[in-house]
Amino acid sequence: MSATVQASGLGAAVAASLIQLGAVVLGGPLLVGLMAKVRARAEGRTGAPIRQPLLDLRKLVGKEAVHAEHASAVLPLAPFVLVASAAVAVAITPLVTTAPVLRQGADLFVVVYLLLTGSVALALAGLDPGTAFGGMGASRAMTIGALAEPALLVAVLALSVQAGTSNLPAIVSATLAHPAWAASPGRLCALVALVVVVIAETGRIPVDNPSTHLELTMIHEAMVLEYAGPELGLVTLGEAMRLGLLFALVANLFFPWGIATTTSPAAVVIGLVALGAKTAAIAVAIALLEVSTAKLRLFRVPELLAGGFVLAVLAVVAGLVTR
């Protein structure tokens, strides 16, 4: 790509990335609300409106922030790092269009490590107040993270092996060009592995229960127990953005159709609608899965994640054999 083409396309690419960011900032909380709604309906309750998480955010911003007395600067800083790392990951991932800003450096491994950055920031914040619950949450979250990370990385590698590159827009474009790939055995193994990882990383049942109220059974909630007010809002927003990003990533890596391949307004609108439909479908599926399964014991979770890791390795092998 020559420099002039890059320069002229830069404005459009930045705009596309900002649209993606806006979609995830608004869409992430809506997906969380949708999942809560589906669960409620499946359990025979009416449930809160789908936009409830957004209303919660508005409420939290108006509240007072409370810092634990032994906490350092890490506690107030971590939510910002979480949100910013998620925002950068969203900006470079092809969600609405395959031509986001920083197309050249939009690497799948970068997204994986940006997500890890957010997790590390939250785990450090969990340890910062020096309480039992924070430490417990951080320890459990890092244990699950340490096991989910390899499955994620290898699943991602399986996709890269098939496309011959780890560049995200290139992988998505390659899948668009070779529709048969979507149904290849390697892809399917990678899909299952990635779904396991997404469930673990977003803290859903059967790995973690986001609506638990008992500190001893918490993982993610225990880690962020010390947050209040705007900072809690940022943590919730950051988590919702990560959920939106991961769902969208699964959708676009395995079923990219509908995504805009240019930055023309019409294509971007179609891309937005397609993204919303695909992620909503995934959210409903995972919510139904949540209703129908029980939470696993903490020490059974590694078995699930190890299964995901093995599937991911199988996906790489299958990708190499069928290449």
Place this chain on the structure above:
Amino acid sequence: MSLLLIGLGLGLAGTAAGALLSPRRRVPAAAVLGSGACVVAFVAAGRALVSGQTSTFRSVELLPLTGVRLSLDPLAALFIVTTAVVGLAALCYGVGYTEGGPRSRTATAMLPAFLTSLLLVPAAASVATFMVAWELMALTSTLLLLVEHRHRAEARDAAQWYGAMTHVGAAAILLGLLLLASRAGGQTFAAIGLRAGAMSPTTRSLAFVLVLVGFASKAGAVPFHVWLPRAHPEAPSPVSALMSAAMVNLGIYGIVRVGDGLLGGGVLWWWLVVVGLGVASALFGALHAAASSDLKRLLAYSTVDNVGLVLIGVGAAGALEVTGHRALAALAMLAALFHLVNHAAFKGCLFLGAGAVQQASGSRDLDRLGGLVHRLPLTALLFGVGALSISALPPFNGFASEWLLLEGLLHGFAAHSAATTTALLAGVAALALTGGLTAAAFVKALGIGFLGQPRTPAAANAREVAPSMLAGMAMLAAPCLLLGIVPGSVVPMLRRAADTGLGDTFARPLRADLGLNLAGFEGAIEPVLLLAAFVGALVVAWASVRLFARRGARRAEAWGCGRELQTARMEYTATSFAEPLQRVFADVLRPDHDLEVTHVAESRYFRQAISYHSRVDDALERTCYRPVIRLVEAWGGFARRAQNGNLHRYLAFGLVALVALLVVLA
């Protein structure tokens, strides 16, 4: 080359000054001369690295019988530059480091000598020179390891293990190199490199296996790592930093120099073995690091882990070169060397930070630390930079090299060979598994050690360390950031070193760029832009919270489930933090649990005291090394029975030996 000689001379002058001057003068004199040696060596090697020129030196007088031969090529220069930077930081740090009481004459004199030997080893260009430098390195580091032996019995034990392992390793290297030298008919590396192609495959393989054992034991690769988690924690912290960030590198250097350079690549299975060693080291080291609660032991095991990652890269490069994929080999080798340099920066910084913690709080047991961020803010910040770098978070340097390593392995799959592909797949899996474990280990080190409430009065009263120590840490934290943000700036130098290692491939695996941009494949990272986007997002998030928030922040007691007054005893400790991972990987770690319950005399239903001990020993040491040690001890016991001190018995031995000799001769 003459500059390098001046540097080595300065180092030796530092040793002499440390040994001969009065106690008040010797510490500054040795530090200044040692720093001078580092600076001069840095300039000399840096010039070789930038120009790509090779210069040589020979002297017949310096070493009787064989003479001294030195050669400064880009590969050697890369290791010298790395050592020089770590050495300078360690010396600067050492000025304020007073842990373990005032410095003895031996300690003052040996540090510059150790540094000189580290600078000399990569420059050696003949078997004799190399072995002299190698032994100098082994002896001086053993002496430095013993500096604190009066305070800690563990130091003696560590020195014994280190001495034994390093000498077995040196013997293996000597045998391997002598075998090559005898077949080549000359002991210079040039002569060996010239005639290695004509040697029989058996000779070359035997020599490679011998030197691999020796170099892998110096690098601390599993299963030859047992000395490392003992020696690195027990040495004074500047020495720990030099050992972990400079000395283990030379093990890798040896493998590259002999395997790729002198033997010209060899056969595929050599490199599959190297990848195997790397995979085992990476996994074993990362698991033990995640389970350790001793800060320096954690760092030492993480060195084993990172050496494993470098070995995976080196092995992949060798395998790809042998199968004829030279461009891919160059990429993998470049990635391995980049990770080695990055590891030197962050591990040096972390070891110096651990020493600062130890000096400030009197302990390196994470279970006795906590809350240090309030007492040692700058140390915490610098240690944090190291911890985030080693966890491979963007935009720090660990991320850049791990990304490159991943890309190297990913594109290496293009080599359609079942054996290579399997090895690469194992390498990728190991890289993926260690990533999460390393993050967990360093969240523990940073979160338990520096955040939270202090767990002991000593930790609560810790004082920030001397400025010189902070400067030493900062000297290594700065490259962590620089190499992470503009990794492309060092790529040309790394490429020259990798090319020399592989014997000139002339392939350019990366395009000229501030970030890393693969040539021939689609794949790039642009850390500068990522960082700019990240900072922009931070500012926007901060501004919008400012804009919408209506009330300020307030300090209050942390939530304790309704219980008031939470003490440090209720905090999670490093042991409890690591417990879930330890339980998940119990089959590999084999933790020892010991639960003792004392009952009240009147009734067994009431308990008087419960004591619980848990420790994670090195399972490999227990299963592989203990039996050998027992065998040697049994042999020693048998030999002692023959030696009862009775003069008549010794005369009888003499007579028997004489008769036997006569019978044999007759």
